[in-house]
Each structure stands twice: as structure tokens, then as C-alpha cells.
Amino acid sequence: MSDWRPPPPQAPATEGLIDVGACRLWYWDTGGEGEAVVFLHAGSQSGAGWAYQQPVFVEAGFRVIGYSRRGCWRSEAGDRNEPGVAAEDLRCLLDHCGVARAHLVAVALGAFYALDFALLHPKRLRTLTVASSYLGIDSSETAYAQANARLRPPEFEALPVEFKELHPSYRAGKPDGVQAWLALAREARSGPPVVARRPFPMTWERVESIEHPTLLMTGDGDLYAPPALLRMQAKHLAHAEVAIVPEAGHCPNWEQPDAFNRIVLDFLRRQSGRG
Template identity: 55%
Template sequence: MSSSRLPPLTVKEAIADLGDTRLWYWDTGGSGEIVVFLHAGSQSGAGWEYQQPAFVAAGYRAIGYSRRGYLNSDSGSIQNPGVASEDLHRLLQHVNADRIHLVAVAHGGYFALDYSLSYPEKVISLTLASSMLGVRDEAYDAMQKRLRPAFFNDLPVDFKELGPSYRAGNPEGHEQWKKMATAARPGGRVMQKLKNPLSWQSVEKIHPPVLLMTGDADLYVPPSILRLQLSHFPAAESVVITEAGHCANWEQPEVFNKAVLDFIRKHSAR
């Protein structure tokens, strides 16, 4: 994986046999604290190329992977799609990762929350970017419906997820993102299960330090939604990235990387 903005980096790519499924992952190696990246529903483990060199240069071991049904990973049984946070737990055992920093974008945030509830002792810090969190709450659901009318789902995925500044100003990156999104789910989407019910009450039980992020042009999690989320996380921090939509890690990687690195440095396990 290479980046037009940051120096290319060679990483290990492999398949982890977890018994009932096989997941593709990449691992930069090294002896630093481990940062694990969880991808969005529109992308795969291949969507972190702007993060790899930045986090390695900062002294961290970075790991990313594709969930079931995503790029290079097996789909497994559609009838029994498995629990995504348990897949993550077994993957971390496979790569000998104990305590980790979790960085999740969009749908990946659901599973990062779920993992943090099941294995709080394993999570040093938790970054949730542009995620609706998977919280089930009547008022929250109603707010989401007001925000995105019925026709929204029929819009092109790049329109829904990339901010207008990026689509207008970076045609090369725009096209690359669309190609990655097309390749992300070769067999259709696998909707994995959660181990824990996600509610505002469960969110308030999260123990690791939390950073909430979004883009100011995010159609799923605009700043007003971020502020609502923030009110339910004890002592969480927040960052709003200007001129970014739902994929700030891709649209504004320098700003995204700095915000996450500043946060996890403050919460080092060492």
C-alpha cells in the first residue's frame, strides 16, 4: 500500500485462520504500543494507507484487518455471521497483541464499542470517528430518520460519505476511494452480530479514555450528533475536522492522524 501524501511503507500481510473464518490483516510490526484500526462499512482493511506510515513514524505498531465478507477475508456462513468483537479478540490473540489502542471509523465503531464492553482490560484508549455507535434508543433513532430521509439510501456511496470539498478538490483521491469501496465487499455485505446490547446506559459504562471525532460535513454524524454522543461519555474528548465528511481519515489524514496521535500519547500504557 502506498500513499501520495506520505512515504510508502512495507507491511506484513497475512491470513489469520480463526477456525470458523479466515481474516486478512496487515501488521507493521515493531515493539511499540499497538494501535488497531477498524474500518467503515463502505471500506475494508485496505483503507488505512494514510495512517500506516504516520503511526509507525510515531513509534507505534499498527494493525488493520478486513471483517468477514470484506476484502480478502472469508464471508463464512451468512446464516451464522459470527460476533465481530469475538473475531477481533481471536485475531489479537493470533498476532500476540495484548493491550491495544482502538481506532474505529463509522460502522467499525459499533464493534470497537462492543469489544471495549467485553474486554475493557484490553483497551488502553478508544477513538470513535464518524460513528453512529450502534446505540438503540427511540429518540436517537428518530433523530437519525429526520437527518437522513428515505431517499438518502439510494444516493451514491461516495456522495453520502465524502465531503463536498474533497469531491470537488481531489479528483484523484475521490476515484481511488470509489475503487476501494467497489472492491471492499466482493460477496455482498455480511452483517455481524454484537455481543452486548448498545444503549446510552452501556456507553456510560465504557472505562477506557474516549476520543469522539467527526467531519463538519459528515451527513451521518454532523457536529450536533457528536455533541449528543459526547454527553453520554464520561470525560470523553472530541474533535471536529473541518472540510471533511464521513471519512476524515481519508479526506484529511494529516489532521486525523495528529488528533489521534495526540490523544493516545496522553493515554500511554507505559
């Protein structure tokens, strides 16, 4: 029998569309006087995938904001030949919401753009949480590129998305949760993905220049960013805290939300108000 626990009731939030210049992006915002936490979703998901986090972070005293990138759930795709810079779309969102500085919590592909934002707009960032991401480091970083190639041979992409992203324990023990996650994944995009431009190649030298408080985390069964890859990343972010979520794959915020929330909130509470 599945012991899956559906997401809890959500805290009140306003929803809207923000014009980023070439299209409109869907977002939600709980408002409030607390420091803002902005969630950046994975490539297989959208701004609708944070149901386990939204009410918990609000209860902890934070203003919580989520959004869908171009071409994802409820957001317009715009011209796919002119996909824009995702970090600048995020800046537009913060401006629209009147947020001067935010904590970014980014999973998987979302972390690519969180890194870009940290480098382009360091004064708008409070802390950076990077979960389950191989970061999109430029292929000129040969050793890291080779490690990623060993992790994901060409045949990897042909595998079902739930096999690639969800831990075996979750797939075996929580079939209802798998189906709910797949429903969100199916809704996340209605057409080809919009691949945002990055403002510059992401090298280790650039990563090392990020001085904001940083949390690196992954699931112990993440096929994209397993603990060994996380340790490689941590060598270039020597000040970062590192956490590994047991029995989680590429989506720890969904697979093990209690652990994910506890780790991130502990980090944010210790950093809140600094600077």
C-alpha cells in the same frame, strides 16, 4: 486542478490470514516494540483503506495493525447466516498477534464493533477512538433514534456512496482522490455484506459504563454523524475528548488525513503508557 496527494509509501508490514473459527480474515501488522494501534474500517471500506495512517503511526513509534472484517477485501465471508460476533473476531486477531492490550481507532461501522469489544474485553483495551459513527445505538433510545431518522430519510440510501460519505469540498476539489477512494470501495466487497451479530443491544447505559480514555471525532460535513450528533454522544461519555475535522465528511482519515492523524496521535501520545 486537483490538489490531491496520493498516500505515502507504506512501512514494511507482514500480511496473513487468521482463522477465526468459521473463516479466515486478512490482516497486516507492522510489528515492532511500540504499543499496538488497531484500525477498524468503515462499512464501505476494508483493511486496505488506512494508507494515509500506516506509515505515520509507525513513524510515531506505534505497532500498527489493520484487518478486513468478514466478507471484505481478502477476507473470507464464511456462512452469511452465521456471521459471528465481530468483537470476538478482533479478540482472535489480538491473540494471534500476541497483543495483550491495544488502542482501537475505529471509523463509522467499525466503531460499532469497537464499542462491543470495549464492553466484552475491557482489559484488552488501552484507549478508544471513535470517528464518524452513529454507534448503532438501540432504537429503544428514542430521542437518538429520532435524530438519526431525521438525518437519513429512506431516500438517503439511494444516493451514490461518494455523495453520502465524502465532503462536498473533497468531491469538488479532489476528483482524483474521489476516484481512488471509489476504487477501494469497489474492491472492499465482492458480494453481499456480512452483517456481524452484536452481543447485546447498545444502550446509553452500556456506553456510559466505558471508562477507558476515549476520543470522539467527526467531520463537520458528515451526513451520518454530524457535529450535533457527536454532541449527543458526548453527553454519555462525559470523560471523552471531542474533535471536529474541518471540511471532512464520513471518512476524515481519507479526506483530511493530516488533521486526522494529528488529532489521534496527540490523543494517543498523552494516553500512551497509562495503566
